[in-house]
Amino acid sequence: MTERSPAAPLPDLQDQGYAMPEQERFNPFRWALREPMGALGVVLIVLVVFGSFGAPILKTTNPRSLAAYSGDNLAGPSSEHFFGTDRDGKDVWSSVLYGGRISLKIGIATVIVGTIGGTMLALIAGFLGGVVDFVFSRIADILIAFPAILFALTLRTALGEDLPDLPGLPRAEFVVVLAISLIFLPAAFRIMRGTVLEQRAAQYVESATVVGASQLRIMLRHILPNITGLMIVLTSISLPAAILTESTLAFLLGAGDTPSWGAELSGDSRTFFVRAPWIAIFPGAALAVTVFAFNIFGDSLRDTLDPRLRGRI
Amino acid sequence: MWNYIIRRLIAIPLMLLVLSLVLFLLIWTLPGDAAFTAALSIADTVNLEKLQERFGLDRPWYVQYGDWLGGIFVGDFGDSLTPPHDSVMGSVKERLPKTLEVGLLTIILSAVISVPVGVISAVRRNKPEDYLLRAGTILGISVPNFWTGTLIIIYAFVWFNWNPIQDWVEFTEDPLKNLAIVIFPAAILAYSGAAYTARIMRSAMLEVLYSDHVRTARAKGLRERVVIFRHVFRSALIPVLTVVGLQLGTILGGAIVAEQIFAIPGMGLFALERIVARDYTAVLMITMIFAAMFMFVTLLVDILYTYVDPRIRY
Numbered sequence: 171m172t173e174r175s176p177a178a179p180l181p182d183l184q185d186q187g188y189a190m191p192e193q194e195r196f197n198p199f200r201w202a203l204r205e206p207m208g209a210l211g212v213v214l215i216v217l218v219v220f221g222s223f224g225a226p227i228l229k230t231t232n233p234r235s236l237a238a239y240s241g242d243n244l245a246g247p248s249s250e251h252f253f254g255t256d257r258d259g260k261d262v263w264s265s266v267l268y269g270g271r272i273s274l275k276i277g278i279a280t281v282i283v284g285t286i287g288g289t290m291l292a293l294i295a296g297f298l299g300g301v302v303d304f305v306f307s308r309i310a311d312i313l314i315a316f317p318a319i320l321f322a323l324t325l326r327t328a329l330g331e332d333l334p335d336l337p338g339l340p341r342a343e344f345v346v347v348l349a350i351s352l353i354f355l356p357a358a359f360r361i362m363r364g365t366v367l368e369q370r371a372a373q374y375v376e377s378a379t380v381v382g383a384s385q386l387r388i389m390l391r392h393i394l395p396n397i398t399g400l401m402i403v404l405t406s407i408s409l410p411a412a413i414l415t416e417s418t419l420a421f422l423l424g425a426g427d428t429p430s431w432g433a434e435l436s437g438d439s440r441t442f443f444v445r446a447p448w449i450a451i452f453p454g455a456a457l458a459v460t461v462f463a464f465n466i467f468g469d470s471l472r473d474t475l476d477p478r479l480r481g482r483i
Numbered sequence: 484m485w486n487y488i489i490r491r492l493i494a495i496p497l498m499l500l501v502l503s504l505v506l507f508l509l510i511w512t513l514p515g516d517a518a519f520t521a522a523l524s525i526a527d528t529v530n531l532e533k534l535q536e537r538f539g540l541d542r543p544w545y546v547q548y549g550d551w552l553g554g555i556f557v558g559d560f561g562d563s564l565t566p567p568h569d570s571v572m573g574s575v576k577e578r579l580p581k582t583l584e585v586g587l588l589t590i591i592l593s594a595v596i597s598v599p600v601g602v603i604s605a606v607r608r609n610k611p612e613d614y615l616l617r618a619g620t621i622l623g624i625s626v627p628n629f630w631t632g633t634l635i636i637i638y639a640f641v642w643f644n645w646n647p648i649q650d651w652v653e654f655t656e657d658p659l660k661n662l663a664i665v666i667f668p669a670a671i672l673a674y675s676g677a678a679y680t681a682r683i684m685r686s687a688m689l690e691v692l693y694s695d696h697v698r699t700a701r702a703k704g705l706r707e708r709v710v711i712f713r714h715v716f717r718s719a720l721i722p723v724l725t726v727v728g729l730q731l732g733t734i735l736g737g738a739i740v741a742e743q744i745f746a747i748p749g750m751g752l753f754a755l756e757r758i759v760a761r762d763y764t765a766v767l768m769i770t771m772i773f774a775a776m777f778m779f780v781t782l783l784v785d786i787l788y789t790y791v792d793p794r795i796r797y
Contacts, residue, residue, distance in 0.1 A: 311498070312498070312501060312502055312505060315498065315502060315774040315777050315778060316502075316770065316774060317732075317733070317735040317736060317769075317770060317773040317774065317777070318733065318736050319735070319736035319739055319740075320735060320736070320739070320754055320758070320766075320769065320770060320773065321770075323739070323754075323755065323758045324758050324766055324770075327758050327759060327761065328510075328761070410624075410625065414627055417627060417629075418627065418629060418740060421627075421629045421740070422739060422740065422743060422755060423759070432627075432629070435629060435630065435633055440633070443633065443636070443637050444637055444640050444641060447637050447638075447641070450630070450633050450634065450637060451634070454627060454629075454630030454633065454634070455630075457627055457630065458622075458625055458626045458627060458630065461624075461625040461626075461627070462621065462622065462625035462626075465621055465624060465625050466621060469621075
């Protein structure tokens with residue numbers, strides 16, 4: 171074994187008058203000035219999260235408790251009931267705040283399973299190629315051809331009673347997460363697979379192979395970091411869509427006794443809307459504001475992380 | 484080109500075959516009692532055995548699947564599992580045209596709105612009209628359409644004392660009354676659809692607007708309008724086409740919501756009713772119809788690509 175010749179010392183650039191560029195640190199205030207819409211999105215998201223998880227301290231009564239039936243039916247908005255009351259005398263303001271929890275929870279759980287799961291499968295399929303890739307891609311083709319809402323509705327009604335209760339995720343919510351993430355998974359898989367194929371052909375993969383890195387290491391240590399940006403963007407863009415889908419399902423099927431923005435607008439309560447429009451207006455508005463906030467935030471995030479993606483996702 | 488189309492046309496029935504097999508197995512293996520029997524027992528506990536015999540549910544699944552598959556070739560998609568056990572095909576024939584009418588109107592409205600919005604927004608980038616249109620489109624993708632639909636119904640009644648939910652009237656009977664019924668569901672669906680397309684249109688236009696061939700077009704002295712429509716617009720159409728194709732595929736999803744709100748007796752409402760009743764013969768057929776439509780639209784979009792961009796060859 172030959173002794174490696176000592177590397178020639180690098181000339182110190184700073185000594186020669188070259189200024190080393192300072193590591194640019196992320197400055198949230200500068201970002202807010204550059205992306206005012208994104209900043210607005212962040213503010214709204216913070217408000218929504220605070221509203222739904224801080225609900226107990228925000229002059230609410232838990233809509234699932236007996237105390238929620240105030241006896242004051244279909245009362246208009248007042249200082250006592252900010253958003254009025256529904257036909258059971260329940261405070262709409264409380265329902266809206268508590269309903270936010272379920273939307274956020276299911277939305278986040280869905281994108282985690284859908285986009286992150288889709289990315290992992292894409293990583294495996296795109297990197298290994300061959301039979302694995304072919305099989306995964308065809309399954310994605312079939313899943314995409316299913317009419318999405320129909321698929322989710324069928325799964326929800328068919329599986330409703332047969333799933334286990336997971337910790338923190340009762341089966342009624344678990345089935346919704348499962349149904350919606352199966353809509354998002356193949357779409358995420360397709361987008362991410364394209365990127366993985368692009369990355370696999372890159373030179374850094376070749377050099378990693380040459381120095382003897384294992385396939386697993388190349389996938390996780392080399393390719394994954396290079397597609398994380400796209401994955402984050404995809405996640406932030408899928409989240410509002412997932413929240414919308416959740417509420418659409420709740421609107422179509424009702425949601426039992428769980429307060430949910432979509433369910434408030436469905437079923438028998440529709441007959442009271444003309445007499446008491448606030449029952450319909452506020453839950454829908456809360457949903458619209460939440461989705462709007464995540465949309466403008468996702469847009470800015472995409473423009474900040476990778477402007478080339480504009481128009482693609 | 485023809486070669487390619489024929490190959491794709493052969494692939495579609497094959498994919499549908501696989502899809503139907505997957506669906507059939509999925510329904511069959513649903514946990515708990517065999518799904519078909521469960522649906523029947525909900526429908527009619529007294530005559531359960533007689534019904535099981537009639538639908539042949541005591542046979543193994545592959546015999547049932549073969550039976551179902553054989554029926555398709557003679558246009559028989561089976562009978563409804565829930566009373567009155569009428570032919571699914573009959574209901575579909577009656578309901579599909581209504582949904583297609585709403586869907587067609589949605590696509591037309593959506594195209595009429597989204598193209599000018601996307602073009603103006605891109606050409607007048609960062610001007611007040613761009614900000615206004617962008618705010619409108621981002622609202623369009625954020626506002627749930629079951630909410631807009633509900634608000635339309637409430638305020639049509641409160642302000643104009645008029646109820647947009649009317650009994651269905653065929654277009655051939657009374658075109659105006661028919662349009663008055665379909666315009667609302669089409670409008671709420673078109674708003675979200677157009678918002679999405681317009682955003683894609685804008686970013687696609689912007690990407691092309693600063694490319695070399697557009698600079699050349701300007702440099703050789705073409706009028707701005709010619710540059711925009713002959714050079715930019717055409718190149719920007721590709722991503723737009725993709726999105727519109729995907730939206731055509733999601734017509735049923737929108738139809739379920741819109742038909743539920745405006746009580747239109749189309750496929751969407753049919754699908755929802757049948758799913759809740761666990762009438763899997765109907766669910767199977769509805770899924771197959773819309774999956775087939777989706778596949779044909781995808782093929783159509785792929786063919787259209789070659790007209791929009793002659794560089795694309797198959």
